[in-house]
Amino acid sequence: MTDGSPGAAAAETRETRETAETPDPPETGGEHGGGETKRDELDSDDTGAHATPTTGAEAAVAALERAGVDTLFGVQGGAIMPVYDALYDTDARHVTMAHEQGAAHAADAYGQVTGEPGVCLATSGPGATNLVTGLADADMDSDPLVALTGQVPTDLVGGDAFQETDTVGVTTPVTKANYMATDPDAVGDTVDEAVSLAAAGRQGPTLVDLPKNVTQAETTESPTVDDDSTSPDATPDGPTRSPESEGLPSPPDPAVERAARALADAERPLLLAGGGVIAGEATAQFRELARTHEVPVVTTMPGIGAFPEDDELCLSWAGMHGTGYANAAITHCDLLFAVGTRFDDRLTGDVSTFAPDAEVVHVDVDPAEISKNVHADYPLVGDAARVLSRVADALPASPDTEGWRERCAEWREQYPLTYAAPPDEAIKPQFVVEAVDEATPEDTIVTTGVGQHQMWAAQYWTFREPRTFVSSHGLGTMGYGLPAAVGAATAAPDREVVCFDGDGSFLMTCQELSVAVREGLDLTVFVLNNEAVGMVRQWQDGFYEGRRMASEYPWVPDFAALAEAFGAEGVRLTEYDGTAETVRAALDTDGPAVVDCHVDPEEKVFPMVAGGGANDEFALTEDHL
Template sequence: MSERATQATPEEERDADGTNAGADAPPVTSGAESLVRALENEGVEAMFGVQGGAIMPVYDALYHSDVRHVMMAHEQGAAHAASAYGAVRGEPGVCLATSGPGATNLVTGIADANMDSDGLLALTGQVPSTMVGSDAFQETDTTGITAPVTKHNYFAGDADTVGDTVGEALALAGTGRPGPTLVDLPKDATLGETGREPGPARLPETCAPQLEADEDAVALAARAIERADKPLLLFGGGVIKGDATDVAREFAVEHGIPVAETMPAIGAMPDDHELCLEWAGMHGTGYANMAITHTDTLIAVGCRFDDRLTGGVDTFAPEAEVVHVDIDPAEISKNVHADYPLIGDAGRVLEQLAEELERPPDAREWREQCLTWKEEYPMDYATPDDEPLKPQFVVEALDEATSDRAIVTTGVGQHQMWAAQYWTFRHPRTWISSHGLGTMGYGLPAAIGARLAAEDDQEVVCVDGDASFLMTLQELSVAVRENLDVTVAVLNNEYIGMVRQWQDAFFDGRRMAADYGWCPEFDKLSEAFGARGWSVDDYDDVAPAIEAALDHDGPSVIDFRIDPAENVYPMVASGGANGKFALSEDQL
């Protein structure tokens, strides 16, 4: 989309003047129709929203459009579904809502997309511009509220320009470091008459991301990599968002450098590749955290060094020179000092490094050491006969029953960690979760967006927790109405599980407001929605229930009653050193 946003054909230039709308397209007559035409021109195929008064002119314009609209149960769900749709497709998703509470209900999803650098365009209705500031019905300062959590937002001026504004916002959302943009749409701008066709999407003149790193900086970084004894690649979410996965994998294999990932980068390197140490951080693998602790040259690509990755910054990669590749200059040395800053597109900068490197680092002993750590700190677990069903077993059974290309969405909490730890990911854009904001309830609406974005033969599995599922389970009505083939696996321990784990570890076991003590029967609740439901609490029933759910052509929910005492390990205490991870509570 960014290339289309920066280049225009002569025909498109004539479109910008409203003189060449296209032989098959009806003429634009209103601002709302111009807005929809702008989306159509940019190839938008689906959008997610909730109807309402101030956004109604846009919905009316969608009546004759081929853009698929999915009516969600709640605006937060619309934002999450759009974000996940975009993450799977590799382009900005689109959500829309009415003014006031509709817009404010989008904010959690917009903030989530902002933290995770997910391309997203939010369209919000607004009272007529002449009434703005009068405390009119369902009025709120949407641009003011969302300014801190968007790349940029706009207040649409009039019917003649609203289409161009939407095109610019969509282009900006997917350019450089992706992120959310928002266009607030007063009713006089969408209802107003206009015959002007929107032009090709244009980026703001100030938006010109640097794609190639400085050649001298690349040369210095290459020399550092060549002399490294213990080099480590750290792939961040920017590797996937920048479509740099193939280049990154080739760089690692060609130069024999082990790879650790951040959680947003899961799938950037196949989990079962001999160079892959999987993901690092608070609940990452012991071997990834040991590699970070002992590397002498850390090559970080497209990551922002958040606290859940680094633990204590002073103890993070303490022996390493740091090469940091990122398209956003603001991330360089923000949290971790970069000895070799390389500003540019992830794939292009890795190509520059590959061209500059005269020889690979001599890392044979280091690779052997990383394999030794894999043997010393395996990701295993016990399944005693006298204890309830273990969640790790459920995740592995789901993984075994699905293809390598299955898409996994999650909410946030213990279930999210178990899914990330025990599912073997081999492809990018198959792990869809909430990372930076940690938004419980993300999983189910994300599964809806992912299902619509995925290829027909890709399974979509939502691994959820009971607490997360309770936050957005109304979206099950959408999955049923749209007949979406998604499978929801609820790892049900009747707790806000991660809170309970922290209370036991750090608050002397005072379980305040973490213990539900009772949960709905999710299988029966799902049947009431019109989905299929199962309840499982025995190992022998796990595989048959999964097979039946996957075979069902439509939404299904399996309520797995898991061991409520099970915790997530390894674990690095908040602010602790990555190399001092705990494998049990008594080690914290």
């Protein structure tokens, strides 16, 4: 599209993410004045249920159909009801969630597993505000997500009408773009643009706010594709830009050649895979570069699965609770070749001590990330897959890594992930993770909430494929795991879906278990129950002299019985004996199952780099903090 396309009205909510010159704002019709631009109808061979829409709501649904959206997650309500009525005549699957936050997380996970934008719906007011946590989560992790929200009629906007909220204003900081559509003739193109932008370049969440009178009003306008006309009454907030629909940026040949030469000349090179390797469908190119030239690999947490963790080149993931050997390799490398990472504080610790001896090659589709947190000596802005292929072609020779690989292997032996598991003590959470890993196929999808259980899942599960670790990284959203499992199981019904949750996280969104039962989803939840908000308690023990304020639960529900009440299978696990059989039985359940695992309440997550510390100063026990 050109700057005259509907994308010119996209509300890019962070100036640092602008990758194109801001175009002049389009003329708009409706209550904002200006003219109206008509569009051609869909091609005559389009057979969608709303190929020729008659209302704004039908135009919205037609746009989703044109984009190939066949699954949606949401909660009904008054202002969004016209859109739901239009969905009645489609073949799309709608998964009715128990809470709008769950709808956003489920759609987010659906998008992570499929690589296509997940879609969620909510009504105005509290429906829309309940989406905010999920939108913020997707924004932090650059996940493709589209939200459609109902809004009060335009003549009531600003008058504090029933269930009115300034949804565009509220969600501007946590979306890649958002719109209010105030002309039924523009609804189709606005929704089409939102879906396209969510998946374009650096992916992220978009939102279209749909006033009820607009979705109920008549229209004969259908969404167009690659139309250069402006989008009347798609009212953006903040700076605008056109998505890079004509191609992603590409670094010049000399920049690629310099980066390739630096890699070839390095004595201690290290490849770092961030979440952008997976989002950019660049795992094949990344793996080929590492294996062809025998360069050791570390990942970020969002990058888990980009490189097989059972490959001898893989040092697993780095950062606050990453492996000691990954953090040691980052500290001692002389060239860090990083792809698709924003170098957040959980990875870097104290930036001044991060990779102190290394030159940095940084490949990212978003130029705003280059040198934002870590200075890039060799910046390469572009699509990860294409850039990696060009670097591989430009490499004059492989670096000599034999000695460096031997040193990395020594660190692996020196700092292994390990834990004590006395048979006469409470079961260890790490043991549960390993037992489930052993009992499931390699392509199993793992979702988590946030906390200690998330770290144990990331540490003790062997991930081999991309899009198999679905978690909340940047925002750290407790309660993410179960609704994410609903989204993952909907996206991949033929694959095993396992959720590791904590008792604290599970209590935040356990109502979504009703959705899993109703939809007959084959997912298994393992609640690593230590009767506490475990990570908070660990920090209190390590940094607040053991003053455990508001981190422990004097009572928690019987999660197995709770599962039974929802109609799921409920199992209780308290000891090592019979663990394999219990795990197998839960996995073999036809439908959702919950295993209430009563784990050692005093177990902590190690290694650990204290907040703001240096990566090589990782603690292996609490005494090291």
